[in-house]
Every structure is written in structure tokens, then in C-alpha cells.
Amino acid sequence: xxxxxxxxxxxxxxxxVLGAGACCIHPLNGNQYFxxxxxxxxxxxxxxxxxxxxxxxAWEHVVTFEGLKDSAAGIERGQCFIGQGGALIVGTTLIxxxxxxxxxxxxxxxxxxxxxVDAPWSWPDVTALQQQISNLQQTIARQANAIxxxxxxxGEQAGGLSPDDVxxxxxxxxxxxxELRSA
Numbered sequence: 771x772x773x774x775x776x777x778x779x780x781x782x783x784x785x786x787v788l789g790a791g792a793c794c795i796h797p798l799n800g801n802q803y804f805x806x807x808x809x810x811x812x813x814x815x816x817x818x819x820x821x822x823x824x825x826x827x828a829w830e831h832v833v834t835f836e837g838l839k840d841s842a843a844g845i846e847r848g849q850c851f852i853g854q855g856g857a858l859i860v861g862t863t864l865i866x867x868x869x870x871x872x873x874x875x876x877x878x879x880x881x882x883x884x885x886x887v888d889a890p891w892s893w894p895d896v897t898a899l900q901q902q903i904s905n906l907q908q909t910i911a912r913q914a915n916a917i918x919x920x921x922x923x924x925g926e927q928a929g930g931l932s933p934d935d936v937x938x939x940x941x942x943x944x945x946x947x948x949e950l951r952s953a
Contacts, residue, residue: 789847800824815844858887
């Protein structure tokens with residue numbers, strides 16, 4: 771199998787890319803999120819978040835967390851997802867500024883929330899979907915009862931119905947009996 775590897779960014783001048791990965795797909799609009807952790811020099815180690823906009827295919831840089839600016843030292847690899855309100859939720863490892871060291875190196879697992887990065891979303895309302903299904907089932911049952919009543923009233927004779935009405939009635943009868951299957 772041959773694959774095409776596409777760089778996430780232009781890494782010219784970087785010392786090393788410590789890691790990279792795919793994070794998440796927005797459940798409604800399909801935007802795809804990625805991260806990379808790039809060491810530029812020494813402790814200047816950054817965490818970048820990118821996305822592919824599903825609607826246009828555009829590649830976008832979303833945010834960079836800079837080592838020595840957003841952390842007392844470099845920033846390690848991280849992950850992200852889009853919360854239901856549209857915020858970017860990021861988890862990573864860094865040395866929080868102005869926080870006492872609680873580990874030997876000072877690095878701690880941290881998280882942050884950046885609002886309004888993508889569209890809000892929610893899971894479907896299962897109760898509403900169940901009600902819609904119930905309503906459709908009731909409608910189908912009423913239509914089946916109406917067809918049965920028409921068939922009884924007409925007997926097996928078409929009476930004064932037009933040929934198109936007879937054909938439609940026969941189609942509905944076969945559909946109800948399961949003789950017709952949708953493609």
C-alpha cells in the first residue's frame with residue numbers, strides 16, 4: 771500500500787517534531803483537528819493545533835501554545851476536542867507559570883478551554899426521535915386501516931373506480947402485505 775504523507779506545517783528551521791496526531795472530528799460539521807509538538811531550539815517547544823475545514827477543505831492553524839511564553843519551559847505533546855458549546859478543550863503537559871513546583875521537574879498535566887473555536891453541537895434528543903417514530907407508526911397504521919376499509923367497501927370489485935385508482939389500491943394492498951420491497 772502506498773500512502774501520501776502530508777506535512778502538518780512547514781518545519782523548516784525547527785530542531786525536532788516531538789510528536790503529532792489527529793485529535794477529533796466535529797460531530798456535526800466534520801471539521802478535523804490535529805496537533806503537533808515542535809521543538810524550535812532549547813526550551814522553545816510549542817504545541818500547535820490545526821484543522822481541516824470539512825466544508826471547504828481549507829487547512830487552518832487554530833492556536834499555538836508557546837514554550838517560554840505560555841509555560842515556564844517547553845510545552846509537551848497534547849490533545850484537544852471541541853466541546854458542545856464550540857470551545858476548544860486542550861490537555862497537555864507544561865510548567866504552569868507562577869505555580870509552585872509539585873513535581874521534581876515542575877511539569878504538570880494541565881487543561882484549558884478556548885471559547886468559540888467551532889460551532890456548538892449537541893447529541894440528538896432521543897425522546898423527540900422516539901416520538902417521531904411513534905407518530906410515523908400511528909400514521910402508517912391509520913393508512914393501513916383506511917386501505918382495509920376501502921377494500922371491504924369495494925369487496926374484490928373495483929366498482930366505479932378509475933383504472934388508476936384500481937392500480938393504486940392494488941399497489942397499496944401489495945405494499946401492506948409485504949409483497950413490495952423498497953430498493
